[in-house]
Amino acid sequence: MVLPWDQDPTLAAFPKTPADGQLLVLETRAKVHAMPWHRQKLTLIVSSVRHFVEERRAAGFHVEHRLADDYASGVEAFSAWAKPKALHAMAPKEWAIDGRFRALATRLPLTIHDDGGPGGHFLTTRDEFLTWVKGRKQVRMDQFYPLMRQKLGLLVDAKGKPVGGKWSFDADNREHARGVEMPTIPWFTPDALTQKVMRWVGRDDVGAWGRLEGFGWPVTRAQALSWLEHFVERRLEGFGPYEDAIRSDERFLFHSLLSVPLNLGLLRPDEVARAAAEKYQRGHVSLASAEGFIRQVIGWREFIRGVYWWLMPGLREANGLSAHRPLPDFFWAPERTGLQCVKEAVESVHDTGYTHHIQRLMVLCNYATLAGLDPRAVSHWFWAAFVDAYEWVELPNVVGMGLHATDAFTTKPYVASAAYLKRQSGLSAKGRGPAAARDEAPCARCRYDPDVRVGPTACPFNAMYWDFLDRHRERLSKNLRMRQLLTTLDRFGPEQVKAIRQTAEAHRKSLRPYEPAWAFHEDRG
Template sequence: MPEPAPVLIFILGDQLSPGIASLRDLSPADAVVLMAEVSEETVYVRHHPKKIALILSAMRHFAADLREQGWRVDYIELEDPANSGSFTGALAAAVERHRPSEIRIVQPGEWRVQQMIDGWEARFGLPVRILRDDRFLCSIPAFRRWASRRQALTMEYFYRDMRRQTGLLMDDGQPAGGRWNYDAENRKTPPRGLNYPAPARFPPDAITRAVLDLVARRFGDHFGALEPFALPVTRAQALAALDQFIAAALPDFGDYQDAMVEGQDQLYHSMLSPALNCGLLVAREVAEAAERAWREGRVPLNAAEGFIRQIIGWREYVRGVYWMHMPDYAEANALGADRPLPEFYWTGETDMRCLAAAVDVTRREGWSHHIQRLMVLGNFAMLAGVDPKAISDWFLVVYADAYEWVELPNVVGMSQYADGGLLGSKPYAAGGAYINRMSDHCGRCRFDVKAKTGPDACPFNALYWDFLARHEARFRDNPRMRTMYATWHRMKPAQQDAYRASAAAFLAGVKPAADGWARAPLSTGVD
């Protein structure tokens, strides 16, 4: 009697969670797990080498773990001679090999991958079961229902609903400590001499070393340093990194989460997002670990709340916005920005010390913390009028935690206001005073943060007022911006002209990046 046809479970490179829904309700005897390293995914943008290495190494370790648990794993490495180079090609070959009864996959994170999957049932003549990704706490239909009841998609109210739904930081139906949000306590400037905790780092094992050799050979011309490489690539390592963050960094995370300090890449940030976004960690366990530390008296409430808000509030919220508004969201450009991306986003060669520092850590680590991303890199691009597609592509390329579902709303919506206010009630625009308050960069910068105009003034100052002037018709009636416009209109015309002339003079000297840095097609090595 012939053996029954197996279920073919396709696990993607950002679904590396032991509890992933596609593995449930099946025994290893009933299924084949397909995993594929496909060249199409490594080059659709020119990803940072650390990101490619993280995903490939984590995939190979995950496959090894599945085999140890008894699963039959059909694993296609990037340089396998039969590698077709695409998800659909990998699946076609696996269907031919295994003659499955059905294909099972968890909903992908990105729109373009969903479009591939939608065509599989017709192509292969097999049932394709697309399962909800319940590693996220809010399903996409649930987010749509929440959004349909509101005139504005205010994240704070979504976050409160998520607190009620999960019970995190709740006491008898009320927010712990009597307040929902402790953000006002989370903007302290760190004093000199703080002893910042070292991040968890994991030396490469044999699997990772083989991946690093592969990435160096094939993607060595991509932006970013491949080594030293010390990211967690296994579930055990990711849990160890979580434990270290909770014990050593979370107690002070709240106070200083918006700070920038010369020579300190991590400060009190977790650096867990690369592991979380590829599935080595899941949102609920990360948030529960932070809550447990607060309830046990190991961290203050403002730290636990600020961190948990990022996990169950903002992260879930931007995913919901992404799936509600794709594919049009990727083309949003409400402010009509069309300036090319400056070359210094790739080279780091700028006298603006805050920008140079943010590009430098991004190149070395494939990571920088959220204030560098939002208030330095993103803020400059918005003030300068950089095309949101160009800056969005850059963010997708350079960060190890960047997947389109999380990157696009954060950049197009929050950072660039290119969605016209769907995601934020005002643009996150700031001049040099903000950067000076939250960092120690300005004291050592070639530009004078206190000077308002002229060739030696901090460019953020003139760019800020020029941005407001360019977009006054859009923003002058915004209740959160009336004070800024009142200040602008109290200025004498000569001062207004000086700001705008200084902004124009600075931007005229900014060299644009060469075409093709982000999305140039590369050789896949597949004939």
Template sequence: MKLRLVLADQLNKSITSLRDLEVHDVILMAEVRSEATYVKHHKKKIAFLFSAMRHFAQDLISEGANVEYVFYDTPDNSGSLFGEVQRVVESHKIDKVVVTSPGEHRLLSEMQGWSKQLDIPVEILNDDRFLSSVNEFADWAKGRKQLRMEFFYREMRRKYSVLMEPEGPTGGEWNYDAKNRKPPKEGLTIPPPFCAEPDIVTRDVMALVDREFADHFGDLEPFHYGVTRGDALAALDMFIETRLACFGDYQDAMIQGEAWMYHSHIALYLNCGLLEPLECVQKAEAAYRQGDVPLNSAEGFIRQIIGWREFVRGIYWLKMPSYKDSNYLEAHRALPEFYWTAETNMNCLRQSILETKQNAYAHHIQRLMVLGNFALLAGLRPDQVNEWYLLVYADAYEWVELPNVSGMVLFADGGLLASKPYAASGSYIKKMSNYCDNCAYKVAAKNGSKACPFNYLYWDFVDRNSEKLRGNPRMGFVFGTLDRMSQDKRLAIKDDTSRFFSALKSGDTV
């Protein structure tokens, strides 16, 4: 008899651990403290996963599967995955454990020792929900001086014949990102997001989270995320029908009070298994082929899934475990308290943190160019920044979070993932949002107590990291500008930066 373990991010009936299922096999699913609290995950994230797990288990049971489901408050819950596996192995006379490889290195390392501890075989199967296997990516990366997503993405397009014509890529170009950077404008009509009414299962989970995880970050209510395969498909279809057409143009735009913009909000469903990447890609391509959405929107969305998502996973497994310790720019400042409270005078940060707290979601430009940009410019510790991103977002698992934060946000890997640091002054935020209209600081002011901190922090970042960044071919113009600055200007930057960091260290509201 086999024990088939299904993890919280493997809610898919075609997962390798459930193939060749025999009637007497036991499927184990467990809500355990060790996984819910190894970082103090957002309340909505825990509620989403626990409810999705319970609904998935109900589906399996309705089809006749033998499911052993361990609720968080089950009296004899051991609190760990291994403890629950061991209990079922001993109580059911299991002779083999089967599990699909987990998405986090720490858990895989733990599982690799289970066979010895249990004294029975533990088979860890490949997770083939992804479009590129770990080995396939490693083969692609072998011998390359630089690993760039664009070239990997082209290979994936060819492999799956996505947006391809006999003569080459549809439209003649591989990438339409240059068309996807429009700032927000007056009169945009943002469609409402997909909302699912919590059923009794979800309500029970919410009560559990409210009781057991009261000290965790985030707002539990209102809760409107879907928790079933049907919900996830409805969310995908709603995006394709109502948002995808404008997604390309405005994917980088930010508007105060509009948390959702034209984004898909499906990453949490993709990353837990309720959606599959290829079905999302194919629906977007079909919408383009049918004339419902422009090419730049379809291609931009497809690139996020078939390109970026697969690329960061490949980087993660290629470079772990040492990747987690990367700190190329030697950043050592502690994460400010306002990342938890949103108590800051910088309106762009306040809005992005408040929306993260409310929704366990922020779109990629908020994550990269507001929250991440400040972390980069301020030299925040990579371990603390990574922990924050991992716990606050419902779609975050280490395989996707760590490369995005250490590589893309913080340049902590020294350029393995990104070709340059994604650093920007307040002018970028002004261009791509209306946040500056309601800010205590003046984005047009470059220096002084009322100047936007992003302005002088940007140049301080460039200056203090000159030794490591000056040779970057994409930063030649930036260093040329720095070198032409007057001594008085550079001293003003240093004075403003020193004042800002002193206030931050003292606990003042900045």
């Protein structure tokens, strides 16, 4: 049985030859209406699943392709009709669906295969990660990542030591990208099958939000492989140095955009990481770029998936900073904010279903943390609006990394003032920089001033940042780096602190929730 993210014929649950068995592919009404999905996300998932069906049929397999109310009832109905001797499924990647499949397995001849390890999509089994977590004082990605490098034999010498003498070259990867030319993204023209799906998604009762036109995401393995090749050939070298950059006129920079095919199973994480390692071994890209990229794929991605199964279902409720403000309207209607960096990030999501990591973390979630937005509401938005979002990956990223609603696997909140955003978009420390930078840096075109801390013209990131440190002083003072920042805050003096509080509060009071509100059904599907 094939769920949307299992589009890999080599997975353990699937017949290897047509004589071994048939495939059951389900689309569900419940999932389509579970959230106000981005129109490109719906198109991507439905079109890729239908391409997968066509490809498997062309390879000689019998594929039973059905529309069901939800996945579990679809399996039951199929089972009652076909009376199979055995059913096989990969462990569903979503907590609620996983639970329902495990309940089914108690009354149907259903074997559930781990989605990690040999025959799985991930590089570790769920139990391997839980065993690693057990008894650890701290659960941190940088402790997990070397184990993955050694396990896969990637960028390690014969003794298992890291090539280049250290595991991470992150510190080398923080340049802004002002004036740097980027290769264009080879988007795909939708074929007849995708166009048919787009017509359906375009109906008022199906797609809810986001631009549909311009859809060009890969929907087949062949397209995904050609993107991998393009990335490794043309963009990997720039990935390292410009990984943390922000540019108004470049939405994708040197990012790979491979989360989309990876999360559908169209690419396997080990083949993606090996392609980057090979490029380095042939001397075509720097170690910092290859290592930086590999760390994301076999380190962060794998770690985040482990954390999801470790912390669910409580992770959905996490709200360690007691943040309760509803999501402001501009997350759905970007024209309603004057904050240029936030507007550009949301516009990118609206137009493509994508923003790169730094916009997700240091623009959108930074803003959400400082403004005290409710973690569950922010998570719902990410889940519905991003083309690569599934609960297993967006929830730990949003709630843990992005909003610090739990400190179970991160050291400190990822928060910053406008100074960081200016720097990453290539503006000089003082002033908004040369005229040439105006098209490239959001701060240069913003109606707020990134160099002003308080008052109506000040960038809200500034006052909200210091106000955040002040409000969460007790909790944050446990961390050495945050303690140092609190010392700076203490030097401001009472008048300045009062003005900071007033400016931050005035901004927060100006926020309005979106009307009409949409419903988010996390468990449907």
